[in-house]
Amino acid sequence: MVAKTSSNKATKVRALLAGGLVLGVGAAFTLAAWTDNEWVFGNSGGDNDPGTLTYHMEQNTFTNTNGGGDDLWSDKPNIPTVPDSATDGALTFGAISAALKPGDTAYAPMQLRAAAGSEALTATLAEAVKLAPATDTTDNSLALYNALTVRAVYGVTKQNCAAGTLTGGTDIVGSAVAGVPLSSTSTTAIPLPKGADAATAGAAVDVCFAITLPSTVTDVTLQGKQTIPLWRFTSIAGS
Numbered sequence: 001m002v003a004k005t006s007s008n009k010a011t012k013v014r015a016l017l018a019g020g021l022v023l024g025v026g027a028a029f030t031l032a033a034w035t036d037n038e039w040v041f042g043n044s045g046g047d048n049d050p051g052t053l054t055y056h057m058e059q060n061t062f063t064n065t066n067g068g069g070d071d072l073w074s075d076k077p078n079i080p081t082v083p084d085s086a087t088d089g090a091l092t093f094g095a096i097s098a099a100l101k102p103g104d105t106a107y108a109p110m111q112l113r114a115a116a117g118s119e120a121l122t123a124t125l126a127e128a129v130k131l132a133p134a135t136d137t138t139d140n141s142l143a144l145y146n147a148l149t150v151r152a153v154y155g156v157t158k159q160n161c162a163a164g165t166l167t168g169g170t171d172i173v174g175s176a177v178a179g180v181p182l183s184s185t186s187t188t189a190i191p192l193p194k195g196a197d198a199a200t201a202g203a204a205v206d207v208c209f210a211i212t213l214p215s216t217v218t219d220v221t222l223q224g225k226q227t228i229p230l231w232r233f234t235s236i237a238g239s
Contacts, residue, residue, distance in 0.1 A: 056115040057123060057192065057235040060204065061091055061108075062158060073113070073201075079230065080131070091209060098226065103215035107208060109161035112233060114192045114202035120238040121192040123205075125152060125172050127232035128183050141225035147217050148227070149179030151210045154190050161208035169208070179212050182229045191238055 042050050060073045076089040097106035114121045128150075136142040151174030156166060166176075173184045193202045211229075213222075 053119045053237075054115075054117050055121060055235070055237050056118040057121055057233070058113055058115045058201070059089070059233070060111040060113070061089060062110070079232070093209075093211060097211065100211075100213040102213055102217045105163060105210050105212040107161045107163065107166065107210050109156075109158040110207050110209070111204040112190065112192055112207060112235075113204045114194050114238075116195055116201045117198045118194060118202065120194040120202070121235040122238035123190040123192055123233050123235040124188065125186040125231060126234040127230075128185055129230050130182070131228035131230050138224065139226050141222070141227045143219070144222050144225045145182055145227040145229060147213065147219065147222055148182050148229075149212045149214055150174055150182050150184065150229075151176070151179045151212075152186075152207060152231075153210075154205055154207045156208040157206050161206070161210075166208060166210060169206075172207070174210075179210070179214075182211075190233075192235065 058073045058075060060071055062072070074089065080089065091108035091110060093106040093108040096104060097108075100106065112123055130142060130145045131140060133140070134142060152172040153166065153169040154172055155169035160166060160168075170188065172188045172190070173186045174180045190205060190207075192205055195202045209231075
């Protein structure tokens with residue numbers, strides 16, 4: 001009889017424990033039913049939403065160097081593989097550039113600007129290389145590339161990007177005293193202002209490249225050769 005009583009008590013304890021577990025679960029759901037939540041969101045559709053602005057630079061090369069307002073504004077973010085002087089992205093140095101002799105300089109104007117909808121930018125001349133391949137060939141000579149020097153200036157108009165008129169502006173690389181190797185880069189900041197509104201591009205900033213075959217060059221093996229220099233401007237958020 002005693003054993004049976006113990007068994008009954010154990011059964012009741014298990015039942016109470018089980019009941020306690022059930023009650024515990026029930027209590028949890030009861031508490032959840034009384035929870036109150038509030039969600040907030042980032043002012044969706046308003047001017048103060050979390051987001052980003054647009055920073056976008058464009059370049060303009062001209063089809064000729066004789067003044068005028070021919071605009072070829074475009075994006076050329078990737079290094080070219082097949083240059084075409086008839087398309088945008090190609091600087092026009094004029095006829096003398098193909099017939100340089102020691103002491104001659106050829107000039108090419110271009111422009112940079114902040115595109116419509118862009119914030120103000122600060123541009124720099126970040127890279128200067130010869131178009132691949134790196135070997136010396138007649139129509140893309142590494143030796144000639146290494147012999148030439150360059151001066152680049154911003155703030156000089158297209159009409160003044162020429163012999164005898166390249167005055168003023170701010171030097172990017174080189175100077176009026178001497179050019180520097182074509183491979184030269186620069187940290188000189190070129191400010192590109194934003195447009196008046198989202199539909200208007202910023203004011204164009206004139207840039208002039210001047211390439212010189214120094215008068216000290218005496219290597220006759222450079223005769224009859226051409227080279228294809230490349231320059232990359234980069235930009236960051238400006239003020």
